[in-house]
Amino acid sequence: MSEVGGNAQQASAWFADELRRLRQLSGAPSLNTLVAISTAQGQPLARSTISDKLNAKSLPDWPFVVAFVKACVAHAGRAGVRLPAELTEMRHWDARHWRLLRIADAAHTEDRLRASAHAQIGRRSGGAPPASRPEPPVPGPSPTGQGAGTLDRVTPRQLPAAVPHFVGRRAALAALDALLAHRRHRAPGTTMVCLISGTAGVGKTSLAVGWAHQAADRFPDGQLYVNLRGFDATGPAASPAEVLREFLEALGVPAQRVPAGQDARSGLYRSVLTGRRVLVLLDNASDVDQVRPLLPGSPECLVVVTSRGHLAGLVTIEGAIPLLLDPLPRREAHELLSRRLGTDRLENEPEATNRIVDAAAGLPLALAIVAGRAAVQPALGLGRLADELTGSDGLDRFSHEDAATDVRTVFSWSYRNLDATSARAFRLLGLHPGPDVSVPALASLVGAPVAEAGRTLAALVRANLLSEHLPQRYVLHDLLRAYAAELVAEHEPEQARRQALGRLIDSYLHTGYAADLLLYDQRDPISPAPARPGTAITALIDRAAAWRWFTGEHRVLLTVIGLATDARFDTPAWQLAWVVNTYLDRLGAWQEQLMVQEWALLAASRVADRDGQARAHRNRAVACLRLGDHHQARVHLRRSLRLYAGLGDAIGSARAHLNLGILAERLGRYEQALQHAQQALDLFTAAENPNGRANALNNIGWYHSQLGNHRQAIDYCTRALVLQRQVGNRYWQAHTWDSLGYAHHRLEQQAEAIRCYRNALALWREAAERYYEATTLTHLGDSHRAAGAPGPARRAWRRALKILEPLGHPDAEQLRDRLRGGALPVS
Structure with missing residues (x-):
C-alpha cells in the first residue's frame, strides 16, 4: 500500500473515530434512536448508512455529516448532556470533512496514475492491463440528466457591468489585489473572504464590481454574483437557500436536481466548487447568517462581500479581511465630476462645483446622479444646481450627518426632472415587492399598454433611477425603492394604490393560470375574477x-x-x-x-x-x-x-x-x-x-x-x-x-x-x-437485473440516484443498497 493510500485509510478511520466520539459524548444513542431523530428533523438517515460510516467502510458525504451531527446534538439536548462547544458547530465538522476529502482525492489521483502506468506496461508486453478502480464522478449531476457522467464544466460570468466613470479608491484596490497573493496560503477547507463595508451610496458595489472585472482573469472557472438585498426597505432579503439554487444552476446543476434543503444545497455548492478558481461577489449583505451558507470552503476561491454593516462575526469567526470604505475625498469627488462633465465646465464654475462636492458629502451615488442631470441638461448651469441642492428643506435637503437623507435629496432631483408618466411609474414601482420587475408588471401597475411601459422603463434607466440587470427585467437600488415607496404613499390616494396592486396581482394570476394549464391541462379548474381594466396579461x-x-x-x-x-x-x-x-x-x-x-x-x-x-x-x-x-x-x-x-x-x-x-x-x-x-x-x-x-x-x-x-x-x-x-x-x-x-x-x-x-x-x-x-x-x-443485464440495471439506478440525491429524498437510500449489491425489495 502506498503512503498516500495509507493516509486515506487513516484519515477515514480518524473521521469515523470523531463521529463515534460525538455519539458517545451525546449519551450513546442507539442507531434506531438516531434514525428516528434524523427523520423527525427532516434529514432521515438509514440505520445501515450510519453503521457503514461509523465503521469507516466508506467516505461520509456532507449531507450525512450534517444530519448525523444534528441528530447527536439533539439527543444530547434531550438527555441533558453538555457537549464541547466545538462539536456542536458545523464549521468544526466542515473543516475536518474537507481534510478527509482532500486526502481521499490525493489517494484517487495516485491510483489513477498507477493504473495508467500498469496499462502502459501491459500494452508494451502484449498483455491485458490490470483492472483499476473507476474514476469517481465529479460531485453533482450532469446538466442533461442522462447517464452517470460527470458534471459538465459551466463557467458563469455573472458580474454586472462596471461603472464607466469609476475614480480613486487606490488604497482599496491595492488591498483587494493583495488578497490574490494571500489566497495561495490558505489552509484546506477555508476560503479567503473580504468584507467591504460603508454607508449607503458610498460606492461599495462600484468598487467590488470594478475590481472583480480587473481580476476576472485570475478566476478562470468563473465569477458568481448576487444582490442579497440585505437593506431592502420594502421586501425580504434574499434567502441563502434561494441564492444557492441560483448559483448551482449557474454552475451547471439542472434546476430539477437542486436539493430542497439549505444545508444540502450548501454541501452540493461546496462540492461543485472543489478545485475550481471562482470569484464569488455577495453584494449588499444584511448579516453573517445570510453570508455563511454561501462560503465555498475552498482555498482556490475568493469571496468579496459588501454590506452597510460591519458584520463582526464574519471577521471574528471566518477571518474575513475588513475593508471600510469612506466617502470620496474632495479631490476624487472633483475627478468624478470632471470625468462626467468635462474639465472645462467645472473650471468655468469652480465655486458652484465646490458647493456641489460639499453638499454630496463624498457619496459617489449622489455625485453620479447630479452629474447625470447636468450632462443631459448642458444649458443648466452648475450654479443653479448648487442653489437647488443647498437651498432645499426637509426631505429635499442634504444632511451631512445622515447619508441616507443626502441620497434621497439627490433622488428627488432625478424624480422631479421626469415627465408626468415616468414620475407616476417610478412612484408606483414602490408598490412592487421585487426582487425585479418585468415590463408587463409595470404596465399593470400603471394601467398602460405594454409598449408604453417599455418606453417608460427605458426613460427611468436613462435617469439612473432603474437598471436593466437582465433583458427586459429591471431592478431598483434599495434606497431608490424606499424612496419610491415614500413617494407613492405621499402622492397616490389609497384607492389608487389599491387599484394598482390589484392590477399587478391580476397580471401574475391570469398569466400564471394560463401557464399552469399548459403544464397540466387536466387540473380541476378555478374561476379567477376577470382581470381589472389595464392589466397586462x-x-x-x-x-x-x-x-x-x-x-x-x-x-x-x-x-x-x-x-x-x-x-x-x-x-x-x-x-x-x-x-x-x-x-x-x-x-x-x-x-x-x-x-x-x-x-x-x-x-x-x-x-x-x-x-x-x-x-x-x-x-x-x-x-x-x-x-x-x-x-x-x-x-x-x-x-x-x-x-x-x-x-x-x-x-x-x-x-x-x-x-x-x-x-x-x-x-x-x-x-x-x-x-x-x-x-x-x-x-x-x-x-x-x-x-x-x-x-x-x-x-x-x-x-x-x-x-x-x-x-x-x-x-x-x-x-x-x-x-x-x-x-x-x-x-x-x-x-x-x-x-x-x-x-x-x-x-x-x-x-x-x-x-x-x-x-x-x-x-x-x-x-x-x-x-x-x-x-x-x-x-x-x-x-x-431480473432479465440478467446488470450493466443496464446499474446505469438506470445511477440515473435515478442522480435525481433523488439533490432532492434530499429518502428513496435514495434504497438505490444505494441496490448499487452496493443489496437484495431487491419485495415491492
Whole structure:
C-alpha cells in the first residue's frame, strides 16, 4: 500500500473515530434512536448508512455529516448532556470533512496514475492491463440528466457591468489585489473572504464590481454574483437557500436536481466548487447568517462581500479581511465630476462645483446622479444646481450627518426632472415587492399598454433611477425603492394604490393560470375574477414558454403571493398559490410549496372560502408527502376531505381519497390504500368524470400489484390507459405505463416490463417530472437485473440516484443498497 493510500485509510478511520466520539459524548444513542431523530428533523438517515460510516467502510458525504451531527446534538439536548462547544458547530465538522476529502482525492489521483502506468506496461508486453478502480464522478449531476457522467464544466460570468466613470479608491484596490497573493496560503477547507463595508451610496458595489472585472482573469472557472438585498426597505432579503439554487444552476446543476434543503444545497455548492478558481461577489449583505451558507470552503476561491454593516462575526469567526470604505475625498469627488462633465465646465464654475462636492458629502451615488442631470441638461448651469441642492428643506435637503437623507435629496432631483408618466411609474414601482420587475408588471401597475411601459422603463434607466440587470427585467437600488415607496404613499390616494396592486396581482394570476394549464391541462379548474381594466396579461403559446415564464418569475411569484396575503387580496392570494403549485411540485421546491400553501390557507380562511381552504389543505398535504412528513399529510388531507364533503364536491373528495391512498401506501397499508382508490373511483364515476376515473383505475391496479394480484393490476391499468388516451391525459399515462411495467416485472415478463417503463420515461421527461422519472428508472433497473443485464440495471439506478440525491429524498437510500449489491425489495 502506498503512503498516500495509507493516509486515506487513516484519515477515514480518524473521521469515523470523531463521529463515534460525538455519539458517545451525546449519551450513546442507539442507531434506531438516531434514525428516528434524523427523520423527525427532516434529514432521515438509514440505520445501515450510519453503521457503514461509523465503521469507516466508506467516505461520509456532507449531507450525512450534517444530519448525523444534528441528530447527536439533539439527543444530547434531550438527555441533558453538555457537549464541547466545538462539536456542536458545523464549521468544526466542515473543516475536518474537507481534510478527509482532500486526502481521499490525493489517494484517487495516485491510483489513477498507477493504473495508467500498469496499462502502459501491459500494452508494451502484449498483455491485458490490470483492472483499476473507476474514476469517481465529479460531485453533482450532469446538466442533461442522462447517464452517470460527470458534471459538465459551466463557467458563469455573472458580474454586472462596471461603472464607466469609476475614480480613486487606490488604497482599496491595492488591498483587494493583495488578497490574490494571500489566497495561495490558505489552509484546506477555508476560503479567503473580504468584507467591504460603508454607508449607503458610498460606492461599495462600484468598487467590488470594478475590481472583480480587473481580476476576472485570475478566476478562470468563473465569477458568481448576487444582490442579497440585505437593506431592502420594502421586501425580504434574499434567502441563502434561494441564492444557492441560483448559483448551482449557474454552475451547471439542472434546476430539477437542486436539493430542497439549505444545508444540502450548501454541501452540493461546496462540492461543485472543489478545485475550481471562482470569484464569488455577495453584494449588499444584511448579516453573517445570510453570508455563511454561501462560503465555498475552498482555498482556490475568493469571496468579496459588501454590506452597510460591519458584520463582526464574519471577521471574528471566518477571518474575513475588513475593508471600510469612506466617502470620496474632495479631490476624487472633483475627478468624478470632471470625468462626467468635462474639465472645462467645472473650471468655468469652480465655486458652484465646490458647493456641489460639499453638499454630496463624498457619496459617489449622489455625485453620479447630479452629474447625470447636468450632462443631459448642458444649458443648466452648475450654479443653479448648487442653489437647488443647498437651498432645499426637509426631505429635499442634504444632511451631512445622515447619508441616507443626502441620497434621497439627490433622488428627488432625478424624480422631479421626469415627465408626468415616468414620475407616476417610478412612484408606483414602490408598490412592487421585487426582487425585479418585468415590463408587463409595470404596465399593470400603471394601467398602460405594454409598449408604453417599455418606453417608460427605458426613460427611468436613462435617469439612473432603474437598471436593466437582465433583458427586459429591471431592478431598483434599495434606497431608490424606499424612496419610491415614500413617494407613492405621499402622492397616490389609497384607492389608487389599491387599484394598482390589484392590477399587478391580476397580471401574475391570469398569466400564471394560463401557464399552469399548459403544464397540466387536466387540473380541476378555478374561476379567477376577470382581470381589472389595464392589466397586462402575457400570452404563452406552449409548455416550453410556460415553463420559461415560471422560471423567470419564480422569486417574484413568491413575493407577490406574500404581498397579496398581507394586503388582504385574499381570493387572488389563494388562487395564485394554487397556480404555482404544479410548477413548484415538479421543480422539487417543496419547502416553498409548503410556504405558499400556508399563505393560501390564511387567505382563504379569512374570507371563509371553503373551496380555497380545501385545495390549499390538499396541496399542502402533497408537499408533506414529498418531504416524508406523513403525520402532517394525514392532518391536511382529512381536513380537505371534510371541507369537500361539506361542499358536496364529489371530484374534490375523490382527489383527496387518491392522496389518502398514496399516504396509506407509503405506510405499507395496501388494503387501506386500495379502499381509498375504490372510493375515489366510485365518486369519479358518479360525477361522470372520465379523467378522474382513469386515474383511480390506475391507482387500483397499482395497489393490486403491491398485494400480489398482478393479473388484476394489468386489467385495471389497461382500462385506465384506454381512458387516459381518450381524454388526452399524457401525464397520467406515464403513471399507468409505470404501473403496467411493474405488474409485468412481477410476472417475470421483463421484456414487456422494460417496454412499459421506457414509454413512461418518455412522458415523464416531457412533463419535466423529475421525482417520478427517478421512480420509473428504479423500476427499469430492477427489470434489467431480473432479465440478467446488470450493466443496464446499474446505469438506470445511477440515473435515478442522480435525481433523488439533490432532492434530499429518502428513496435514495434504497438505490444505494441496490448499487452496493443489496437484495431487491419485495415491492
